[in-house]
Amino acid sequence: MTEDDGGDGNPSALPAVGEAVRDTARDRVGRVMGHEGPYLQVRPLGGGREWDADPRHVRTLSQGELLSALLAEANARSRQRTR
Template sequence: MVSEKNPPTPGTLMVDAQNRIGEFRGEWCGLWSLRPVTGGREWTVDPQSVRPASPEQRLRAENSRLNARSRGEYL
């Protein structure tokens, strides 16, 4: 179970309140950092406003990552 006191492991795909999918990167001052799956700038979220990605969302995110990698946009 994911909670403020028990954050997910780094790399876990999470969905924020704006439906953005990102990898959990860590916790700082009560906020969680997420990073886009295809790379880019991290953003912070309130732990109460995120949830784990569904299997379908994880599959789409992994496909996006692989497509970006094949285009040379993500290493």
């Protein structure tokens, strides 16, 4: 998915609820939790507070990007536990 057109030439194409995405405006990754008005509600992969994301600045993560983001989240959690 590209920032401009949803990746399929259709500007209105939105990622489905549950899809892992990158919000390029905030440089954050998360899962789509819903659609509200013109925005997507996105929650961090490890849980936490949702944020509104402009669909024009959101793209679906590849499998490799998702695995990398999940690993980074797991590493961050493990560092917090050892302090």
